[in-house]
Amino acid sequence: MTTTAAPPTHRIHPAWWVAAVTFLALVGAAAFRAVPGVLIDPLRDEFGWSVSTISAAVAVNMALYGLTAPFAAALMERFGVRRVVVAALLLTALGSGLTVFMTASWQLVALWGFAVGLGTGSMALSLVATVTGRWFVARRGLVSGILTAGGATGQLVFLPLVAWADQHWGWRSASLGTTAAALAVVPLVAWLLRDRPRDLGVTPYGGTAADDVQPVRAGAGRTAVRGLAEAVRRRPFWLLAGGFFICGLSTNGLVQPHFIPAAHDHGMPVTTAAGLLAVVGIFDIAGTVFSGWLTDRVDPRLLLLAYYGLRGFSLFLLPPLFGPDLQASMIAFIVFYGLDWVATVPPTLALCREHFGARAPVVFGWVFAAHQLGSAFAAYGGGVIRDVTGSYDLAWYLAAGLCMAAAAMSISIRRNRTTPTATTLPTDRVTAAADQAHG
Structure with a gap:
């Protein structure tokens, strides 16, 4: 099969437009993930629910957000990225919008937990892995960092807006506002997002026609389960999944939903605490993009060693920093945690590609599922x-x-430096080559 190179009329390679639309979709979906941390106290006040009850809904959301990811990656192979992302945005908007009518805690679990969890999970980091794997050969680390920053930052920069809306008009207005944010992205996704370079008659950025491999047309469930069955036989999968479990536990699972209530316990206003998490989101952009740049140049294992080690040290120092007044020491913690928030993603994704080749998006989906199980825990x-x-x-x-x-x-x-050269092969040959390389 012969695919023509990008015509000279493309002053900007179409891969960058696809990346830009993906970034906006991730930011729009992330608005929903800003809501729980701000609204724990309002829901307690209105309905009398305990923190554990509300946290259970958040845990279901985070677990499904992760467990959906590998199946979403397989669905993108089967039905295309654009269809999956549009459907996911609509499901997420529906789940969030209906929360304004809830009167019982089981409805919170059904809407925030199941509907929003399934919808946002379909646009999780498996979308990043799929887009970067299909559209980029050069600059993969950098682009994965930028897209990851979009999803993670969106969760945090919406926090002051959600807190402000709750303070002035109640939590229902905040929930409807995030619904509108996701719906606004749907037309852009439907118009500009394309599945593969060949759809526009171009090659991947920095690659050749051979890098634009044929999609896997097997059933989505079969593809996802097969990817897991192959991955669990490899030691790197368990180490990556275990590390990512702890990554999710120490960011999305603990800091994102509980930092604001913890700060409020020590007398800090909710809007101030929400503003601090928004600062985490701002510095997360710089940290994740820089991590992507480093991943193209530095051993990703060394990066993960530094990121996790420094994160653990900073958490040991956190409890004494809480207080009613904002101190320089707390600001320093927030800046550092922002730089480190999801800096782990580009090197983790790079190691998945290194060890699993063309199946990396699906395998990374399972690694990300471990991340979200840690978040839920x-x-x-x-x-x-x-x-x-x-x-x-x-x-x-x-x-x-x-x-x-x-x-x-x-x-x-x-x-494992041999597998990446096989990523241009059909999936089954890549898997065989990887199995052979690992003995």
Whole structure:
């Protein structure tokens, strides 16, 4: 099969437009993930639900957000990226919009937990892996960093807006506002997002026609399960998944939903705490993009060693920093945590590509599922610790210790420099080559 190179009329390679639309879709979907941390206290006040009850809905959301990812990657192979992303945005908007009518905690679990979890999970980091894997050969690390920053930053920069809307008009207005943010992205996705370079008669950025491999037309469920079955036989998968479990536990699961209530416990206004998490989102952009740039140049295992180790050290220092007034030490923690928030993603994705070749998007989907299971564990566990002990301190210290373990797991992953050369082969040949390389 022969595919023509990009015609000279393309002053900007179409891959960059696809990346830009993907970035906007991830930011729009991320608005929903900003809501739970701000609205824990308003929901307690209106309905009398405990922190554990609300945290259970957040935990279901985070678990499904991760478990959906590998199947979403397979669905993108079967039906195309654009169709999956549009459907996911609509489902997420529906789930969030209907929360304004809820009157019981099971409805919170059904809407925030299941509907929004399934919708946002279909646009999780598997979308980043799919877009970068299909459209980019050069600059993959940089682009994966930018797209990851879009999803993670969107979760945090919406926080002040959500807190402000809740303060002035109630939590229902905040929920409807995030619904509108996602719906606004749907027309752009339907218009500009394309599945593969060949759809526009071009080659991947920095690559050749051979890098634009044929899509896998097997059933989505079969593809996802097969990817998991192959991955679990490899030691690198367990080390990457274990590290990412702790990554999710120490960011999305603990800090994102519980930092604001923890700060409020120490007398800090909710809007101030939300503003601090928004600052995390701003610095997350710089940290993740820089991490993507470093991933193209530095051993990704060393990057993960540094990211997890420094994150654990900072969490050990966090509990004494809380107080009614904003101190320079807390600002320093926020800036550092922002730089480190999802800087782990580009090197983790690079190691997935290194060890699993063309199946990397699906395998990374399962690694990301571990990330979200860690998030769910911490989201619920943090609420239980708060209810039982009256403080979040134990949760911060446990997360810090686990981050140190993740650093050790990451550096123990062996390098495999032979598989990437096989990523242009059909999927089955890539898998065979990888199996042979691992003995």
